[in-house]
Amino acid sequence: MTVRKLDFRNPDHHASLFSVAPVRSSTTHDWKALYFERRDDVLFQTGEHAIDGHYLMVKLNPLSIAERRIDGRLRTEVQRRGSTAYVPNGCGHSVRYVRPLGSLCLMTLDDCTLREVADELGVTRFAGVPTFAQEPDNFVLNAFEALDRELRNGNPHGVLIGETYARLVAAHIVTCYGKGPRGGGRMPALTPVRMKWLDEYIETHLAHPITLETLARQAGLSPYYFTRVFKDATGLPPYRYVLHKRIEFACAALRRDELSIESVALACGFSDNAQFSKQFKKICGVPPSFYRMACRREEIAGIA
Structure with a gap:
């Protein structure tokens, strides 16, 4: 029997597997190397399928019990916070929760990205090892919670954070969930x-x-x-460094007092003025309008 291969970024493929929409996902943010979503759900099951990409799932809360089948092998998983499952690209997979799912995050990672990273690490002929969600993986938990926060905040770091985490997670899969000859360098x-x-x-x-x-x-x-x-x-990671550069530019533009706040936001790469104000306040401690007024007061005091 041929198992259908699903691309989670394809709306029809996604809907064929999940009847309930995710809490949030990377769909609208143009993250090319990975797909990411957070799900909060109760009892849940899928039919047999294969995933287009390398699949990772991590539980956010205890306690759930699931029956998972990977590549024909069936296991009962007692999932706790941090429990992580890995399914290699194209591997047959199904899961049925017998105790409420609760909250989890999942990711599919492009196979080409993973193989590029494997090559850079000196791993030739990488082969992923299917792993059931029986043990915690704190790296995956921390990475996925960071991506979940990023989406919850409106993706202020743009595509750069998705690309960065795609390669970090790919390196983790290669070193912790795979096998293959290794070179040096x-x-x-x-x-x-x-x-x-x-x-x-x-x-x-x-x-x-x-x-x-x-x-x-x-x-x-x-x-x-x-x-x-x-x-x-x-x-700093690249996505955070670039964000700080955008805010530095915004500070300089606000001090010059030549552009509207909306124009400053566009000039430093924010299409959403509300997101610009939020990130500016987070880094500088005050909203852009307050910062501009403070600069004006300092200028007047200097003249006086």
């Missing part, structure tokens, strides 16, 4: 010259979406290695 450094090029690129493109692939290309590195060495060099 030393991770290249992000030199001061490369960092200067990056800053110049970011500052001249703040009004536009900035992708991980583009930043990595500017630095002459692969996206996975770039993510790792960038944080070593700056102390």
Whole structure:
């Protein structure tokens, strides 16, 4: 019997598996390398299917009991917070909850992205090992809760956070859920010259979406290695660094007092003024309008 292969980003495929919509998902945010969603549900089951991509599920709350079948093997799972299941790309899969599901997050990761990262790690002929949700995986739990918060907050870091986490999770799958021959190699450094090029690129493109692939290309590195060495060099992941650069630009524009707040938001890459105000206050402690008024008062005091 041929098992149907489902792409969770395809609305028809998703609806054929889930009768209830997710609490939130990455569907509207153009995250290309991964699909992510959070589900809150009661009793739930699926038919036999295969997933287009590598599938990870992590439980957010205790306690649930499920019967899961992966690649023909059936197991009863006693799921607690952090319990994680992994299903390799194209592997047959079904699940039935016999005790209310509660809350969980799931992700499908593009197979090409995972194999690119495996190659960068020196792992040839990667083979994923199906894993039932019987043990906690704190890396996956923390990563998925971070992505859930990002979506709940309206995706202020844009596509860059999805691309970054896609590669971080891919590396985790390769090292913890797979097998295959490994080579060696030393991770290249992000030199001061490369960092200067990056800053110049970011500052001249703040009004536009900035992708991980583009930043990595500017630095002459692969996206996975770039993510790792960038944080070593700056102390911040790329998506957070770019957000801080946007807010720095906004502060300078508000001090010059030439543009409306809405125009400043657009100029530093926010299409949504409410999201701009929220992120500005989060980083600077006050809304943009308060910041502008404070700058005006300082200027008047200086003249007096």
